[in-house]
Amino acid sequence: xxxxxxxxxxxxxxxxxxxNVCHLxxxxxxxxxxxTSIAYISGVSLQHILEKHPDITLIxxxxxxxxxxxxxxxxxxxxxxxxxxxNRDNGKRFKGAIKSAGGGYETYITxxxxxxxxxxxxxxxxxxxxxxxxxxx
Numbered sequence: 001x002x003x004x005x006x007x008x009x010x011x012x013x014x015x016x017x018x019x020n021v022c023h024l025x026x027x028x029x030x031x032x033x034x035x036t037s038i039a040y041i042s043g044v045s046l047q048h049i050l051e052k053h054p055d056i057t058l059i060x061x062x063x064x065x066x067x068x069x070x071x072x073x074x075x076x077x078x079x080x081x082x083x084x085x086x087n088r089d090n091g092k093r094f095k096g097a098i099k100s101a102g103g104g105y106e107t108y109i110t111x112x113x114x115x116x117x118x119x120x121x122x123x124x125x126x127x128x129x130x131x132x133x134x135x136x137x
Contacts, residue, residue: 008058014041022065027131032100034107041109053113073130
């Protein structure tokens, strides 16, 4: 499954819409209580990300499927988790969060931003990963 720039651009102009990004790793799906294992991004979340994190571009966000598939997943609370991912193409490190709602049938990316090395290291020291699907950095 891939995410296309046109999907994100359309979503930016349609805050009531959402896009299926990809399937969650099985351990993350179990942690979140998500029987469908599908991660979505909503137009509202996309607008929030772009407004709160002006250094993030739609091009950066194209790595979301790889982040979900290959990132280091950390617990946040019972219905949310965060994920760390290093984009090997450009060396940027990102932190994202995903939240489960609707009895686990609605699992949305709620934030996505660049992650400073100090935050990255602190998170890895404080939490035992739910899973490490790829190297994630």
